[in-house]
Amino acid sequence: MGLEIAFWLLAVIGVVTALAVVLLPNVFRAALCLVACFIAVAGIYVTLSADFLAAVQVLIYVGAIGVVIILAIMLTREVQRGSLANKLYIPALLVAILFFGVVGFAVINTPWQIAGIAPQEPTTSALAVKLFGEGGFILPLEIASVLLLAAILGAIILVREK
């Protein structure tokens, strides 16, 4: 029962904050809402019994990404100018709604092969095995490291003056 309440609560918060992100004219607030939304998502993970993931979510998104974004906002002094919608917002809205409709339709009408078993918890060690252990996702991990290397390079190059 607690699960239901939690889900609905988090879902509502998530959706509302998300809406706030895309609707608020003030960039700064939008960013804060984004962070809030991230936290709500983390909660959702908990309800999905993905505790480790929730932690990571908080760390990476709230801790890292959120901060960086706010930093950027400060740097670009866009707060006052605000973030308004462009001319395309009506078609954009339509597309978004239609997209939701399609996905919803698909999701509802698909016979998912749901496994009745209870999920394994805690996930941390299991994930560790999954990632680093034998028969785990080592390859993506290695690629990811290279990817981060590239990203760091890029960030440096692009930001530094010539």
Next chain:
Amino acid sequence: MGFNYLTTIIFLPLVGAILIAFLPNLRDQYIKRLAAIFTFIPMALSILLFCQFDRSAGAAGLIQFEEKLSWIPAINAHYHVGVDGLSLPLVVLMALLGFLVVLISWKINLRPREYFAWLLLLETSILGVFCSLDLLLFFLFWEIEVIPMYFLISIWGTGRKEYSAMKYVIYTLFGSALMLTGILSLYFTTGSLSMVEIARGGLGMVQSIMRPAIIFFLLFIGFAVKLPVVPLHTWLPDAHTDAPTAGSVVLAGALIKMGGYGMIRLCVSLFPQVARDYATILVAFAVVSVLYGAAVTLRQTDLKRLIAYSSISHMGYVLLGIFVLGEVSLVGATLQMFSHGVITGLLFAVAGLVMHNAGERDLRQLGGLARQIPIIAVVFSVAGLGALGLPTTSGFAAEFLVFVGSFSSTVVPGIQVYTILAVLGIVITAGYILWMLQRVFYGPVLEKFNGVVDADNLEKVYMFVLVAVIMLVGIYPAVLTDVIKLGISPIMSLLGG
């Protein structure tokens, strides 16, 4: 058969082209000499070939001087060249013109290096088309020709040259695009790219996969653009008119023959039944081309444009000869291709000379030149008379065979009427040819042309050669028909005729 005649003939000009293009600091004179050498040898060889060609009745339908080696195993394509009675005359024609156009272009001094390179490349591609027996090879050579012609027209041409060049390219590519589709369909329906095999095997399996008629017309349109068949002809007047003299000579002399050749080689030989079914429509198109072309020609006031339009009418006879599907008519059509090549080639050459020497191409401004340039006048008249089908010129022999053949054709109902209509074309032809002659050469001698010089020795050479060929074929056509019929008879057996 030790020596690879055909390969040599086809690729010597290419070698020449490459040498001319890349040899460092060549003097213009050497460029021209080089070009002359690398076109003369193929000509000599092709004539040698013509003499060595086995004319015995047993050789009917045999591919001679065949060369075959695997090219692209992945799609089972071969480098397969050879000549039979159908292609040999055209090879000779192109080789001959190939050499003569170099002489014709002797006075070219604008960027000669590129000019002769393109010219020779052009010759290679056309020779290749006539020689190749593999569909992919055929199409490859067919396409190569586009670019050199584009440059020849757009750089060394006159008038709206860039427009005409682009128009030529687009038109040609359009045709060959459909042709490519046809060849592809042919390829996957038969699994082979060898014209010989396909012709031999027949298209039994095609039926099951797609209607042969579709393939037939895909190919036909490709060739119809080249030939050209009204209403796909409007590139021709522009291209011929604005091309440099040599370009026009090659265009009219050999290039548009690729269309007729392709029709016989692919459309008729591979799809005898379809050809039979649609003969009536195609013959109707032929008659239209003849009369329409002639009628429009009569209205032209530009020397080259007039000759260009006349080609449409004359190629109409080829189409007629082909699609009445009679042995005689097919021989006639092939002969007509050859003779038109020589005659119109000469016409363009001399017209170019007149324009170059007199600096005037508008028939309303010309006149009385027979006094100032008698030799050109005589040659021009001979060519013109050939064009209007005067006996003892090749034009008569060819057109007459076409007429006889088509009149007695059994394929098209009411063919007699069509033929008579086509014959009517020769009257109009006489009209515009003589009108052109009299506008250019007769009438009061004009002061402004007093300085005009007559043909020099070099020009006399090619004039004489072409005139000689015209007369020879006209007086004794058997010299060609004996060869051509060998190429035609197997097609007839395919047609069950």
Next chain:
Amino acid sequence: MPHQLIWLILLLPLLSFVITSLFIRPFLSHSPKLSGYITIASICGSLILSVWALLEVLAAPNHELPIPDISWVIIEGGVTIHLGLIMDSLTAVMLIVVTVVSLMVQVYSQGYMHGDPGYHRYFAFMSLFTGSMLGLVLADNLLFLYVFWELVGLCSYLLIGFWFHKPAARNAATKAFVVTRLGDFGFLAAILSLYFNAGTFDIAELHSLAIAGTLGGAVLTWAAIGIFSGAVGKSAQFPLHVWLPDAMEGPTPVSALIHAATMVAAGVFLVARTYPLFAHSVEAVTTVAIIGGFTAIFAASMGLVMTDIKRVLAYSTISQLGYMMLGLATGGVAIGIFHLFNHAFFKALLFLGAGSVNHATGTFDMHQMGGLRKVMPWTYATFVIASLSIAGIWPLSGFWSKDEILASSLGAQPVLFVLAMLTVFMTAFYMFRVVFLTFGGDYRGEGKPHESASVMVVPMVILAILAVVSGFWNVTGGFSQLFGHGETQSFARGFFGILAHPLPWISLILAGLGILLAYAMYSAKWLSAESLGRLFSPLYTLFYRKYWFDELYERLFVGKALINGFFAGLQQFDNNGVDGAVNGIANATIAGGRAIRRVQTGQLQLYGLFIGIGILAIVLCVYLVG
């Protein structure tokens, strides 16, 4: 001598053509006379051979000599075309006509063309023509015949336009060629259909098929009419007569040889050559008769009023050719050809006379002449003889052949007979109108005319003799005999016996009246030409304007209707319709490009939007379709 030699008859002149054009003209142009001599020599050779051939033919049992063929084109299962010669009485006679007249004309030309810049060219063409003409009469199959048929046409074209710098000449040349080509179109069509139905070009075979009846009905009729249309073109019969008068722009000897004696007669010859085809089709033969009869009087009527001496002669030629056609149609080969035979001589003579006059006065306008009989007696004498002969005065040659034609036409077509009779009157009138205007009265032109050089006079004299005697050949019926009908009689009997019949008298009287009228108007001036002209002014203008045929054809028909009308329309269609469509498509594509690229606004979110829309579109398609 072997009969292959007969090939030489046509090869000799062709040879001389090659020599003159390829060697003498380029290399020996400083010695002009040479080409003339070569031509004459070659034609002499042909003449001798022709005479020999004639004798051979006369000797031969069925008046025919076999000559082996040469194969031209052979396509197994397709066509097989041989080139061969036929040597029968018809050919033999024609050979004589051609060679004799040609020879005379060449000799004459020596004087006439003296000092002309195109001297070589002239003789080259002349020998080419003679050769082709001989080939024409010798050819044994229609295709071969057609070849030479076109060649003589070509020569006529070249020689009419000989003085190419004269606009009139060049136009006349083109007109002549195109108009005859129009007739040839029918001829060619006929050849094709004959080949299609009979499977051969060989004339003899065609004859036998026609006689056997395997070739008949509509096919035969149409073929015959097709052939005849060729003849109409060449022989300038109505309605294709318009080119011949203009053709007089050529040098006069040319007119004498080509446009009087030989080439224009080729039409008649063609009909005679293929006579069996006509004989077995009533429609065809009637057509020939009607066209011939009508042309005879039609042309004569125009001859009445012309003031240009050569044009009068031209019209008279047309009219005489009409006679021949009529004779052929009604009386058979012998009669028609006999007139051709006689006509050749006196008409050539007339032209040479005209030429000689022109040589003296420098004009062809009869109003600029007059009184020449004193200064040029030879010309006068010969001209009068020829005129009498053409007028059909006993016992000159014209009388005999014309009489036969009249007789036969009376038998066949009374109406045509009447026309023919009227023509006799007209002929006599316009010929003597010429005689009196030219030679009678006093000299009206400027300069002092003088008799021509002997090189010109001698041929005229020879021809004059022929014009007198050539008719005697058939007095005995020998000529008809040659063609296998008619029976022979003693010369004296034929010579005087003819006058026992009424018919000759009628014609003689009419002719006499004609001459008298001419004398009255132009010599004695009892009644003035002007007043008569005014009296019959509508008729006069009608004749003088040639029934407005030139206007009808050139202006209205060819000019307005075809070239500037229909063809112009086609051209417009070609430029705007066909080519317009092509360019239209191209421009549409380009415009499309310009339009579509506007979508690429540079707004990245628009691009994103397209991604979204694209996804949705695809999904919906799949869902709705699937």
Next chain:
Amino acid sequence: MNLELFTPELTLVAFAIGVILLDLFVQRKGLLVIVSLVGLAVSAGFTIALWGGSAQAIFNNMLVVDNFALFFKLLFLGIAALIILTSVDYVSKFARFQGEYHALVLLSTLGMMLMAATAELISIFIALELTGISFYILVGFLKDSKSSEASLKFLLLGAVASAVLLYGMALVFGFTGKTQLGEIAQVIQSMPPGGVLANPALILGIVLLIAGFGFKIAAVPFQMWVPDVYEGAPTPVTAYLVAEEAAGFAIILRVFHSIFGLPHWLSLEWGLIFAVLAAIGMTLGNVVAIPQINIKRMLGYSAIAQAGYLMVGLATMGFAVGTDALGQSGLLFFLVSYALTNLGAFIAIIAISNKLDSDLIDDYSGMGKRAPLLALGLTLCLISLIGLPPAAGFMAKFYIFSGAAQHGLLWLVVIAVINSVISAYYYLRVVKVMWLGKPASESKVPSSGALRVALALSCLGVLLLGIIPGYVMRLAELAAEMFGF
């Protein structure tokens, strides 16, 4: 797990890092070029060594080493090498970031090699992103307004696209519970045959995948970034983009061939989608390319058109039944010849615009005089792009279209060939300007040795592929047949 199957990639990583470090110490940047080239060469050496063996998988089936992958790896290495050669002069524009530039080129190559080889959704995604990010950076490398703008557009749209792709992957994963392509295939084929609507999530997933990959291969309607990025990016990078496109095709081929190859009704489903997109894409690209005045932008549109031709191969694969690999092999061959041709063209453009400092077609006027060889090379490449012999493009089209015609896509072939007619118009316009236009100045246009070599190599390749394509076609066939998922 035997790592030697992984050596090509490892080498690249090593050399990439090496280049970065080297950059810190050496002054002569020319050394970096050599090192990078060596790295590529070594990696290529390992790759060739692996060629021909039967398909093997490592990292428990996440990385597949089969001829298909190796074929692409070689292609990418070759392209990268040419790019590095091409950039020799150009890098001077990058001031002190030359080391990073070369490193990023190597990293992106690595990413693309992995794209061609990975057979597991997560790895595919990461590899895709590695490539993507490297390219975002490379595109923005000039840091002038155009370049950054291009980079931003590329990045934002790319991010959206990868989000969409992820969603698709999520659905497929959710539907099958697997991320290994092989296992997914088994699940799907074991499903009871039912209509499409029975499991709309799968279809949605497929469509989203098409969208995500379609973005990479510049398929309509996900292609709109192409012209802007082509125009804005540093020219060598623009040339390099062709490799990314190829990588995209590699992934699509692998994914769609192995996962959705069967049941046939499914493959027909997406086969038709690709066919339609192909038709629209080539038409749109060609038509819009006509009015372009900037040659890079024009080639951007032409890239869209070429992608259309390439997708004919995908459609063919969808329509092909059983083991028929004509579509794939045709596509592979087309990719090779297109890459070569495009590179050649861009090399010439780089050489010319280095001097002119302009990408406007009109400024190429009279190049035939000022730089005959460059002009000749460019002309050859443009002819090849039109698809005329004796250039590679001709054979490529013939090959790929023959496959399509063979599987009843004649209508598509007709559209395609008509399109190549249209394309002739704008390609030849450049040719015309170069040879017919009068030069702006008489001064010659010099070009560095490296550029000449690169141009010569690619032109040679174009000609060889056009005249004797047999060998490469054979390779393509082998690669196409040896799909170890």
Next chain:
Amino acid sequence: MSIGLEHYLILSAVLFSIGLYGALAKRNAIVILMSIELMLNAVNIAMVAFSRYIVPLLLTGQVFAIFVMVVAAAEVAVGLAIIIAIYRSRETVDATQINLMKW
């Protein structure tokens, strides 16, 4: 009714669509970036949900999610870098102003 897979999927769909809207409709480049982050989070929810309900014992989805986070971080880093670079040169991060290249 009890919370099931569909709920989570719908939630993710909602968030995804919101993000999509933001990405397409907002002028500020940074906000666009933020919206993209939203989309990625939405995907992650779906991933984890699938992992929870389809393959409870394998956690594949969670692994996937982790990698998505990594990528997201990288993208944000580079993205912001570019935005700042642009801001330097143009004094704006308004996406509608960034249209030098068009047509």
